[in-house]
Amino acid sequence: MSFADQVLGGAKAFVQPSKRQPLQRRRLDLIYFALAGFDLLTIGFTLMLSNHIMGLYQQSVSRSAVWSERVGEVVQLAQFAQEANAPGNDVFDSHDVAQERVRRDAGLAQYQAQRDAVLESLSATEQGEDVSTVIENLRSADLQMQEMMTEADRIFAEIERGGDEVAARRMATMDRIYARLTRDLLSAVLAVQAIEDRNLARQVKLASSLRQLEMMVMGLIFLIVVGVALYGRRIGQVMRRTEDAHNAMLHELESANEGLQQYADNVAHELRNPVNKMLLASEVVLSRARSNEEYEDTLLSIVEESQRLSSIVGSLLFLARARQTRIDLDLSSVVVATELNVIREYFETAAEEAGLNFSVVCPLDLTLAVDRTLFQRAISNLVSNAIAHTPKGGAVVLSGRQEDDWVSIEVRDTGEGVSVEDQSRVFDRFYRADKARNPSSGRLGLGLPIAKSIMDLHGGAMALDSEIGRGTSVVLRFPTAPK
Structure with missing residues (x-):
């Protein structure tokens, strides 16, 4: 005898069966449909919330990538500043004012073009990112660049007149200006990196939200399984199979995430070594004036590490294309x-x-x-x-x-x-x-x-x-x- 029949049997003395039975069936149906509706609402809400959080996470990752590129752009700006500064020192060795002036002008043009590109990139920054510190450092660097170019012109003029001692004193002044310029550009790099760090922290927070969402989903599914199990063994068995499948999917996702994390760590490790070498070599050679042979040795070292980076990237691109079967065999x-x-x-x-x-x-x-x-x-x-x-x-x-x-x-x-x-x-x-x-x-x-x-x-x-x-x-x- 079913649960409904038992209830109806106990009510026969008070209510006619023909009127009571349809009412009881409708109530059971309503409870069942309420559980099904709750299930659908839970899944829909979870998917919507998950999609929203994932969208925020993707935006944060994209923003972090953009700021990583901006760090490189400011570092490139510092390199062009060094190229504009070098002729004012090299002229004491070459005594070829015309040639060093051409080199200085070329370096200055590269610096100005890169500065404009950086400022344009910063102007496209999304709302909520404070780039005023970066822009202020770049403006200050511009003023130092102008003073440095003025001193370079004075050095060239003194060299042309044969006043090497006066030119040497000018060079000391120019070196101090260049130090201030480098400090401003370094402050700009640090400011950009600080923004990048905030984006990374935002990603970590969103990832934590995703984990909490997973736990919430698991808890809601457990409640649904318990509720449906009360209305039939068959429904309980179906829900348990669904839960097992969901747990297996989570396990596969966690395994895939661990593999992806390990792969990302490996890629970062392999790319970080040559990048660090190039940065260290550049910083050392820029710490003071060097001979042409030292600059050449440094450039050769950077080229070697760049070739290593190119080899790594080429191999990764090949593997990616091969995995997606985008390579036509000849x-x-x-x-x-x-x-x-x-x-x-x-x-x-x-x-x-x-x-x-x-x-x-x-x-x-x-x-x-x-x-x-x-x-x-x-x-x-x-x-x-x-x-x-x-x-x-x-x-x-x-x-x-x-x-x-x-x-x-x-x-x-x-x-x-x-x-x-x-x-x-x-x-x-x-x-x-x-x-x-x-x-x-x-x-x-x-x-x-x-x-x-x-x-x-x-x-x-x-x-x-x-x-x-x-x-x-x-x-x-x-x-x-x-x-």
């Missing part, structure tokens, strides 16, 4: 033995310097349809890793063979090997099994992920087998008939 038939020998010749010198025996074993008639450039890049990454992790006296063997409908390319070494724990993560971007992040080694932890992406593009597979102290074998399996 397939052509290649002789595998020929391609492997080309790679061997390229790395032969490095192998000899490392004291390794580097050999190729492959049938001469083995052919394969691949994108030749990507094919060489994938194998070169593996060979580079093998040479880097194989001690002196070891061996690296590059081989190719036919296996049914597949062509297997194997890179085997007798090197350090990879632990079982690390083998599951070596295809993660920026992951390095040696745990040592030495920027000078040139190892980025992108070789294996790039090779894996190239294999995915070809519809192939990649396998790694390794043992600590015994060496590593990496096999690339290409289909003989790629799609």
Whole structure:
């Protein structure tokens, strides 16, 4: 007997069944629909609130990115100020007033153009951001720049008249003005960074709000499950399955967020090293007047770090494009033995310097349809890793063979090997099994992920087998008939 029948049975002595039963059913329906309505309202409100908070978070992230760019713009402005200041010092060595005046004017033009760009960027600042301090520092720097240019003209004039001693005193005055100019620009940089820090703090607060929203959602869902369970076991079971699915989704999101956070930390670490080196080199060389050789050495160091940054960014762009299948393969038939020998010749010198025996074993008639450039890049990454992790006296063997409908390319070494724990993560971007992040080694932890992406593009597979102290074998399996 149902709950409704029990109630109706107890009321027979007072009310006729034909009139009481429809009324009781309607009440139960109303309670059920009220719970369903509450469920819909909760979900709708949660989605709306989540969308609103996420929109604020995205705006905060975008604003933070803009202010990061503005920090770079002000730093660039300081570099142009140094270029405008340098000729006033260099003229004592070159005694070529005309040439140094041209250099000074060019540096001043760059400074003024960058200053106008920075001010224009600040004028586009959203409401709520106080940029008056930044603008005030830039205006003060402008006044110092004008005084510095006046002193430079006086120095040039004294040099032309042969008054080196008077010019030297002028240079000391100009150096003091330049120090004040640098201080104003540094204050501007700090002010911009302070605004950026506030944006980051806003992001942290919004992220905390999202976490609180998740907890609120979980609490409301729990109440809904309890309420529906009171009106039937079947409804309770359905809601429990929904809750389990929701918890599984949260677990997946947390796992994905942890992976994204680790990847972001790795990218930040790899990019921070060359950027810090360039900034440090620039600050040191700008701390006082330098010789042309010192400036050249510093620029060469900056170019080297810039090339490293370019390499990192290029590899990340390749991985991103490969993940989104936005790379068109230029397939052509290649002789595998020929391609492997080309790679061997390229790395032969490095192998000899490392004291390794580097050999190729492959049938001469083995052919394969691949994108030749990507094919060489994938194998070169593996060979580079093998040479880097194989001690002196070891061996690296590059081989190719036919296996049914597949062509297997194997890179085997007798090197350090990879632990079982690390083998599951070596295809993660920026992951390095040696745990040592030495920027000078040139190892980025992108070789294996790039090779894996190239294999995915070809519809192939990649396998790694390794043992600590015994060496590593990496096999690339290409289909003989790629799609």
